[in-house]
Amino acid sequence: MRSQGIKGPPYKFLYGSTKDIMNMKMDSTKNPMLEVSHNLFPRIQPDIYAWKKLYGNNFLAWYGPIPLLVVTDSKLMKEVFMEKAYARPKYLGPTKKLVGDGIIAAKGERWAKLRKLANQGLNGESLKGMIPAMVTSVEEMLERWRAHENNEIEVFEEFRVLASDIISRTAFRSSYLEAKRVFEILGNMTSIISKSQLKINLSIIGKLFKSRDDLELDKMEKEIKNIVSRLIKNREEKVKKGEANGFGSDYLGLLMEAHHDSDKTNNVTEEEMIDECKTLYIAGYETTRNFLTWTVLLLALHQEWQEKARKEVLELFGKNNPDPQAIGKMKTMTMVANESLRLYPPVDFVIREAESEVRLGDLVLPANTYLHLSSLVVHQNTQIWGEDAHLFKPDRFAEGVSKATNNNPAAFVPFGLGTRICAGLNFALAEAKVALSMILQRYALTLSPTYIHSPISRVTIQPQHGVQVILHPL
Template structure:
């Protein structure tokens, strides 16, 4: 039908569907708006009320940014200040946000990372309970794509995948395997001090920044002892990972915006490029080793060989009869993920431990002399061996005390995925529990009034009796705790003992006038402006 003005009165057949589409789009938009409102305001406020109703105090929730701007400001202010030489009260500078929160609101206090509430847990018995995760109430906090860029190894897995990787990797860190790595440890350390002696002029002190030197040393150890390659083959991986750590550290402190990591920003493109380069290098190393192992041209004594061999044996023992099983063995991508983790954790953790140990022993020459005397008594001028390293009581005490005062990984985080009770507080699902290890290691209620002082003798009777209250109040967590305790802690401690022993055999050291004491976490707790010391060759 047509009207006088020529307009048709017939409805287009698609108009009802168009209305339905518009209605559907409106409903979807309303749903997303509701989700955004719930995530940004309603849910955080519900969680805050639930926590405050039980007596917890902390910073109020004001915006989706949470305490991120406050944390950034406090970090800037902390980095603007250096610390007096000989002062080990590092928490105010290294963790200013948590230091202020605990000081103002108590040891179990609330802060906000964006719209997510974080509650600090500082009582050692509660920390042990969280790390033990007996009832499965907690999950390891994942930073998703950011974490996978840095590493994708056993420490980032959960459930059955974590159990499988841990089971396959465990043999690589058994006692006999570690003993076989001692010659590689010794060779790397000897090459380092030989280089230092070549730089020194007679008996005159020689100034050196030991921070990059320790990174080179531990990178060399990882390359030889873990992957059978020399430092030159792994050097680019270390450099790239160092750059990647800086990018990831910045990104982790930003407000979380869904999908942000997929935007083609300059930093995101660079992180993706670095991760691809590292993965490519590691795949080439792995492929080369697999070919050598199949041809019988390489041993499986190093970590990579052990990992690949354990993988093969595990597949044969648990497979379906044809020698392989995708459910019980590791894929090449899995092996690459574990290699990235070994490079990251194995190099960075031990390098910061050795660096801070040299800095602290420069501040406390009496303990440097005691440690050197012990090393010379046990080894003389010969290369340290496994049995001798295990007899180093004073050196072990020194390393433990440095780990306490300058804990490499300053905090761990766990998330409640269902309601649970801890320390008399019932936590709803979705709350992040922060375990500020550095704060715990400096807690005067736990370690006594001298908690900020360098006193290795507190470990004279072992870890169990070092803190107040003995074994029941065990409060030493440099390698985490519970079933997820760092799998490579014995590797790291042996490497640190070897490195320190060889250095003490050949050099004495004191701080350079150019050194500034400025611990700050960039991934791990690092010397922000380097670790300049003066080395003096010893004449025996």
């Protein structure tokens, strides 16, 4: 890599760059930000911020003993996202426990099969059919909010309950209470994993001796498996007993139908079903929760945009509940949502692996090089977005994403890009529009003086101390 002009921080025995990265991140986030600034890049990815200046746009760091090419040039990023030669890495680390062998890890035909089901279950008519369930979940949340009128409410916690309720209700039709244990476990697993994300577990040592965290994660993994298996068995029983005439039209029902499909190319195993359920919880819950939270913060900070968004909601739905047709017509809300995802992308980077030697731009990468693609870097790039890149200006998206990015698809990648682009992006946007519309119909929001601006990265970008707003009934 050096002979090709690629520089980077020196390799350190066993740990590579991970200890330095961890220390830099601990340092940059040890205190809240002095003002409510949206300039997250130096805080959330201080390593890339510093090393990009020292070593150039694309540089080599080390994920333990694995070479990691950090690509910040959007042209090269696009190439990595779009080309088949780059796959999700084989070594997903402890994250594997969260998503198992489901769609996130799948490749080739197995991925195509699972992706077809995800596309079918989370888009088009299926998605339209889920809007009433989303409305019900938001109604329940707003019922709780009545007790907080003219007072403060902490929305990060509120949206935890809402996002988990919506995914349970729409994808699994089980109530939040039934699924509660799964969320508790996944939440605990996520905090263990984000703590140990940068601890390098050398594979041989890791195989011989499991750490206390590993053992704990194994136990939790097993418990989730049991709960989801029970959920599946219950449905099968109901069909057998004639209490239901199908497995259901929700996502779990789709998976179960595929499980019983005699055509091998469509068939999904029980393991795959369980892993898909876990994946949906993981992929669809923390991300959307953060997206909603940051958008509420931005609307509370920018009253003029809150007013514009409310005007649109009242024009489209009046005081009625949002309906799928009108949701598709929301222009201001789409601009606000895009600007929120640009400044606070819940997923701040993705990793790829070159499976064999491959040419990237002018570079030749050896097999098994990892590539780091950061959405934060491109979203805050002043050459793409202008000197005001760190400011909240939804007007940038007035004429759509292509115009805003000057036809550079890799300039705005909150959901990734290419074939592995988020399978739930329409679901996430619909959920946010339903929830925000219903909130704005009922309340004016202002930021509470108790709010402390401290964005941190724990698998997703989160507000460390929550987001407190005051609810003013309309």
